[in-house]
Amino acid sequence: MRRISLVLLLAACRGWGNLPDQDNVYTGPLWDPNAVWSTPDGLYLSLPASKGLGLLDPATGKLEKVVLEGDVDVIRAAPDGERLAVFTDERVCKDPDGELEDCDDFTDKRRLAVVQGGRAEVTVDISEGWNQLTFTPDGRTALLSIDTTLLDDVGAVLDLTSLLAVNLDDGASATVHVGFAPDELLFTTLPDGTNDRAVVLAYGEVAVVDLMASPPIRTVSFPLVLDPDDIAVPSDVVLTPDGNHAMLSIAGATELYILDLLNPNINIVDLDAPPVAMNVSAEADNTLIVSTSASSFTLVDHQFFDATVIEIDEPKSAVLDGGAFDLLWSPKQGQDVLRVDPLTGGVVEYRLQTAPTQLLLSPTEEFAIALTAQNQDFGSPFYGHPGLEILNLASEDVQPLLLESQGIAAAFTATEGSLHALILQEGVDYVYALDLYGGQNIEIDLEEPPITIGALSDGNFYVTHDDPMGLISIVDPDGDVTLLSGFATTGIFDAFGPSESGDY
Amino acid sequence: MWTILFAPAALALPPMEVAIEVGSLHNGDSAYDVVSDEDIVTSVGLRGGIAVAGPLHVVVGWHRASQGASVFAGETAFQSAYQANEWTGGLKGVWHLHDVIQPYVSAQALVLQGAFKFDGDASDDDNIDQLVERAVHPGGMATLGACATVPLPDWPAQPALWLEGGIAGVSRATYGNFGDMAAGGFIFRAGAGVQF
Numbered sequence: 210m211r212r213i214s215l216v217l218l219l220a221a222c223r224g225w226g227n228l229p230d231q232d233n234v235y236t237g238p239l240w241d242p243n244a245v246w247s248t249p250d251g252l253y254l255s256l257p258a259s260k261g262l263g264l265l266d267p268a269t270g271k272l273e274k275v276v277l278e279g280d281v282d283v284i285r286a287a288p289d290g291e292r293l294a295v296f297t298d299e300r301v302c303k304d305p306d307g308e309l310e311d312c313d314d315f316t317d318k319r320r321l322a323v324v325q326g327g328r329a330e331v332t333v334d335i336s337e338g339w340n341q342l343t344f345t346p347d348g349r350t351a352l353l354s355i356d357t358t359l360l361d362d363v364g365a366v367l368d369l370t371s372l373l374a375v376n377l378d379d380g381a382s383a384t385v386h387v388g389f390a391p392d393e394l395l396f397t398t399l400p401d402g403t404n405d406r407a408v409v410l411a412y413g414e415v416a417v418v419d420l421m422a423s424p425p426i427r428t429v430s431f432p433l434v435l436d437p438d439d440i441a442v443p444s445d446v447v448l449t450p451d452g453n454h455a456m457l458s459i460a461g462a463t464e465l466y467i468l469d470l471l472n473p474n475i476n477i478v479d480l481d482a483p484p485v486a487m488n489v490s491a492e493a494d495n496t497l498i499v500s501t502s503a504s505s506f507t508l509v510d511h512q513f514f515d516a517t518v519i520e521i522d523e524p525k526s527a528v529l530d531g532g533a534f535d536l537l538w539s540p541k542q543g544q545d546v547l548r549v550d551p552l553t554g555g556v557v558e559y560r561l562q563t564a565p566t567q568l569l570l571s572p573t574e575e576f577a578i579a580l581t582a583q584n585q586d587f588g589s590p591f592y593g594h595p596g597l598e599i600l601n602l603a604s605e606d607v608q609p610l611l612l613e614s615q616g617i618a619a620a621f622t623a624t625e626g627s628l629h630a631l632i633l634q635e636g637v638d639y640v641y642a643l644d645l646y647g648g649q650n651i652e653i654d655l656e657e658p659p660i661t662i663g664a665l666s667d668g669n670f671y672v673t674h675d676d677p678m679g680l681i682s683i684v685d686p687d688g689d690v691t692l693l694s695g696f697a698t699t700g701i702f703d704a705f706g707p708s709e710s711g712d713y
Numbered sequence: 714m715w716t717i718l719f720a721p722a723a724l725a726l727p728p729m730e731v732a733i734e735v736g737s738l739h740n741g742d743s744a745y746d747v748v749s750d751e752d753i754v755t756s757v758g759l760r761g762g763i764a765v766a767g768p769l770h771v772v773v774g775w776h777r778a779s780q781g782a783s784v785f786a787g788e789t790a791f792q793s794a795y796q797a798n799e800w801t802g803g804l805k806g807v808w809h810l811h812d813v814i815q816p817y818v819s820a821q822a823l824v825l826q827g828a829f830k831f832d833g834d835a836s837d838d839d840n841i842d843q844l845v846e847r848a849v850h851p852g853g854m855a856t857l858g859a860c861a862t863v864p865l866p867d868w869p870a871q872p873a874l875w876l877e878g879g880i881a882g883v884s885r886a887t888y889g890n891f892g893d894m895a896a897g898g899f900i901f902r903a904g905a906g907v908q909f
Contacts, residue, residue: 226838228794228830229781232749238787258786272890656841677789678833678842694841698831702744702892704786 236704239697242660242673245681246286246293249666250327252681253293255284256697258704262295263696264327267665267683270693274700277322277329283340289348292377293324296340321351323377331380338367343394344377345404350420351375352407354391372409372418374425383424387416393443396420397452397470408448408455408470413441415455417470431473433457433466441466445484449511450491456509458484458498465498467514478514480507488528488535490551497535497551499525506537508554519554521547531574531602538568541582548602559600562591562609567616571630572623575602576645578630580616597632599643610650613637618661622686624668629686631670633662640672642686653688656680727764730860732875732906734758736776738799739881739898744891747784747829748795754778754896756799760875760904768808772819774801784831791842792835797827801854815860817877825850825883829891846891852883854900862908870909877902 237258244255252265254272260280263272279299286293297320302312319337322329338360339353353373369390375382392411396404406428407418416430433441444460457466463483467476482503489496498507501524508517523543529536537547541564548557563581570577577600584591595615599608614634621630631653632641638658643650657674665671665683674680679697682690738754745752758776765771781794803821810816826849833842858877865871882897 224838225830225832225843226835228792228832228835229779229796230783230792230794230835231780232751232782233785234746234748234750234782234793235785236787238789675789676833676842677784677786677791678831678844680842692841695831695833695844698844699890700892701747701831702888702894705746706743 234705239677239701239704240679242675242681244284245661245663245671245673246284247663247665247671248286248291248293248325250291250325252665252671253284253324254679254697255281256700256704259700259706261700261703262293262324263699265681265693265696267667267669267671267681267693270696272679272696272699273327274703275324275327275329277324278320278332279318282319283342285342285344287323287348287351287377288344288346291325292330292348294342294344294351294377295322295324295329296320296342297322321353321375323351323380331377333375333380333382335373335375335382336367337365339373345396345407345420346398347402347404349377349404350425351377352394352418372407374418374420381424385418385425385427387418387427388430389414389416393446395446395448395455397448398450406452406470408446410443410446410455410457413439415457415468415470429470429473431468431475433468433475445487447487447489447496449496450489450494451511454511456487456496458487465509465516476514478509478516480516481505481518485526486528488530490535492533493551495551497528497537497549499528499537501526501539506549508551517554519556521545521556522558527568529568529570529577531570531577533574534602536568536570536577538565538579540564540568541566546577546579546600557605559605559607561598561607562586562589563596565598567619569619569621571621571628571645573628575628576600576630577602578619578632578643580619580632582615595634597641599645612641620662620664620670622664622668622670627668627686629668629670631662631672631684631686633659633672640670640684642684642688644686651688653684653690655682655690656692728770728908729764730760730762730770730873730906730908732760732873732904734760734774734776734875734902734904736799736900736902738778738896738900740894740896741898742894742896744829744888744894745795745896748780748782748793750782752898754780754795754797756797758799760801760902760906762805764807768806770805770807770817772801772803772805772821774821775799776801792832794830794832795827796830797825800824800826803853807860812864813861815862816858817860818855818857819877819879820855821853823852823854823881823883825852825896827886827888827894829888846889848886848888848894850883850886850896852881852897854881855879856900856902858902860908870907873906873908875902875904875906 246253254263262275279297283296299318323331341354389411395408397406409416446457455468465478482500484498525537526539544561546559563584565579567580579598581596597610618633628645630643659672670684672682756776756778760774762770762772776799778797801821805819807817828847834840856877856879862871862873881900885895887893
């Protein structure tokens with residue numbers, strides 16, 4: 210009797226490190242450290258197991274689930290950095306009094322919810338199939354289309370040649386027939402920042418949608434090629450600042466198509482080499498074009514569309530828009546980064562120790578950070594190591610730093626009088642913080658190896674970690690780290706409950 | 714021990730019983746799936762009773778449930794545990810059919826005092842991923858059972874076995890941020906002890 214009582218008492222007092230473990234249970238990830246969105250509300254997190262969305266308060270570590278109708282399918286951040294667009298699915302019994310578990314006759318509801326302030330501000334019922342979303346840069350409108358490659362199965366008749374325009378302020382939606390399956394969307398901008406038109410492109414066709422009309426309507430549509438059997442695959446497209454012309458490059462072709470969107474017609478400008486990237490300068494009113502097959506770049510003015518070719522040392526394949534300047538570079542190829550003044554065509558060359566894998570521009574456009582691959586130059590002091598190089602865009606200075614591991618991401622925070630960057634390296638359990646004004650750089654130790662980093666609106670950084678119950682480090686640029694842990698267990702019972710979309 | 718067994722007779726106390734029990738309580742709530750693939754909460758405990766008027770006995774009991782699992786959440790895992798005290802108290806009506814078998818019915822209040830625990834690293838007694846939330850569920854249970862005794866007239870106490878089943882239910886209660894849970898359905902208890 211005494212022995213049995215002792216066993217019972219021990220069973221009653223099992224503590225941490227000695228929890229009962231008789232079973233294995235399975236669910237999806239409670240959260241995804243790669244799916245985190247920083248907004249002024251806090252950090253929105255995808256909660257895959259419970260098919261939900263959570264809002265984490267970085268100050269308290271408390272997670273609140275966002276109440277949505279249905280299960281979360283896709284989450285997209287609006288360009289204003291303040292709102293999220295969330296596609297949800299819900300299986301509903303047609304009998305309003307029926308329980309879903311016992312229902313034989315049900316229907317699937319798909320919705321688009323605009324989330325801000327921790328709640329769905331606008332919810333719009335949409336048809337099955339809409340799965341691609343493009344925001345206008347002003348954040349007023351979302352244009353939805355259908356990508357059939359993302360559809361598991363098709364349970365209805367789908368119109369692939371239309372767009373669904375959703376006003377994110379009031380939830381009003383309208384279908385816009387463009388006549389072909391959209392491939393790419395661009396937007397024209399009025400002086401007040403409002404996006405008034407959408408330019409819709411697909412294989413061989415262009416249409417213009419008036420977004421200011423109520424409901425939005427297609428105004429212009431014309432083919433890129435005269436023979437419908439010919440297919441022209443756009444590789445890049447930009448709009449002139451006045452929105453009257455689209456400049457479109459075709460994969461592998463040296464011709465630059467100038468589309469007049471007001472009086473539909475096409476002019477063609479012959480270039481020396483096939484364009485691979487373009488960037489429009491509003492200030493210079495021209496477009497800079499680079500090609501991988503020519504050691505030059507081209508400036509095309511927007512008035513007469515004359516091309517001016519400027520020779521450089523090596524071809525470039527990417528352009529980073531710095532506002533008053535363009536940064537020309539080639540991912541993983543070439544050690545030069547060029548700062549180009551689009552007004553004059555003047556070039557400043559920054560010579561890196563190693564070819565960059567990423568080039569990131571600070572929000573103040575004063576500095577750029579190049580994350581470089583492992584150096585293969587035997588004679589270089591950087592040989593065998595990846596690196597980080599800080600480009601001072603106000604001068605020609607480059608500060609190279611050797612990294613312990615490959616740099617995979619960087620985030621910037623800018624507050625009045627300070628500019629910091631946080632560098633994430635692959636598989637190391639610290640981040641490197643750069644004080645870009647003060648020049649004081651420090652290593653900040655973390656509890657676990659980081660997965661992703663980002664900036665918070667208060668000037669701090671967040672770093673996510675691969676922890677099943679949730680782990681995020683809030684990093685002060687001075688090196689103070691606050692751990693937020695366990696938040697993904699909020700609503701954990703829902704992860705084991707029935708799904709609202711009928712999937713289990 | 715002997716003092717206790719002989720006490721009722723020596724002090725002319727009414728008939729009493731004590732038992733060690735095992736039990737199970739149905740829990741079909743999806744919240745319980747976080748610690749078990751089964752919908753059954755097993756427990757061990759103690760029960761005591763005393764006759765108060767004729768066939769009526771007052772019975773009280775305490776059971777302890779302790780269930781845990783390794784939770785595989787995608788490609789990573791952590792540990793979960795549910796630990797609960799089940800407190801019961803009520804009346805039992807016994808039908809003295811004969812000296813060996815005594816059927817009975819009981820109606821008791823049931824208070825379930827539960828705790829869900831999650832541990833991110835079971836090998837480390839002190840890590841940041843140790844979370845616990847507790848809740849109390851009031852409820853009740855009604856059972857039908859039988860007691861089998863071995864008559865030993867010269868002994869102050871008789872060995873006895875109990876077997877009972879019925880229905881039980883406790884209210885829905887919230888475990889902090891984890892969510893809420895209710896429990897209820899079939900309840901089963903079996904025990905071994907003495908009557909004296």
